[in-house]
Amino acid sequence: MQDYEQTIFVSYAWGGESEEIVNQIDQAMQKRGIKITRDKRDLGYKGSIKEFMERIGQGNCVILVVSDKYLRSPNCMFELVEIAENKQFHDRIFPIVLADADIYDPVKRLGYVKYWEEKRTELADAMKTVDPANLQGIRDDIDLYDRIRDKISGLASTLKDMNTLTAEMHQDANFSHLYDAIEKRLKQSPETGKDKTKEGISNSEENVTATNGGIAVGKIQIGGNVEGSNIVIGNNNQVNNKKK
Structure with missing residues (x-):
């Protein structure tokens, strides 16, 4: 910093x-x-x-x-x-x-x-x-x-x-x-003014796909290790930790 x-x-x-x-x-x-x-x-x-x-x-x-x-x-x-x-x-x-x-x-x-x-x-x-x-x-x-x-x-x-x-x-x-x-x-980023703890952190080693009721709707990059097969991010929405 x-x-x-x-x-x-x-x-x-x-x-x-x-x-x-x-x-x-x-x-x-x-x-x-x-x-x-x-x-x-x-x-x-x-x-x-x-x-x-x-x-x-x-x-x-x-x-x-x-x-x-x-x-x-x-x-x-x-x-x-x-x-x-x-x-x-x-x-x-x-x-x-x-x-x-x-x-x-x-x-x-x-x-x-x-x-x-x-x-x-x-x-x-x-x-x-x-x-x-x-x-x-x-x-x-x-x-x-x-x-x-x-x-x-x-x-x-x-x-x-x-x-x-x-x-x-x-x-x-x-x-x-x-x-x-x-x-x-x-606690804010000097560049964006947003809370640092809530800003997304990119990690190129983990590509995950967001799904809506089983239909892929986009990719999300998550920092750190993703454990388990799925992460629930909302009603009927899941993230599969399968690399593309």
Whole structure:
């Protein structure tokens, strides 16, 4: 199984209420036998921040603690945009939206769009004062601002439409709602979103024929060994374990 299918990441802005909640989530999940991967503990000295954020973007399960600071942070928004661009955004995120994140009022939501437009303009104007030959690395920043500006309104709209519960509700429940949702996701295939335990497993060594009242109606491939002469799969339906 690939790393991103197993690992549970958390994306949040350092400090304040966000970090307090992440610490509480971390402790609650550890008591349930689940390890949260977070930058302060798992990035390591001299580790690549960008590579770590890209891993978060590919994560199968990402807890988001969304605050006003988060929505104004280049690093946090890089992670959020990366998650969105890696598909199945709604299924892979597990948000907790803090009270200071103004995503529910459309006027205030537009304030975040304006913020990133102004950040982009400020940087673009500053770049004009420098020789283009000396802009190495700066162009990456303006490209990021463009990505954030273009996507923040849609991402915020997706978050506001989700019943994320309040931080207090999660705390009162000892984050059980979050735990249950993550457990459900871990049992699903990242590609199909279906329960792994219910998906068919192919085994080319056992070809079996489904019959309807003795009339063959098709072939089914079953993983593992088939014991006995028949397997009943419904009223008057049987599977004969005879190889063709």
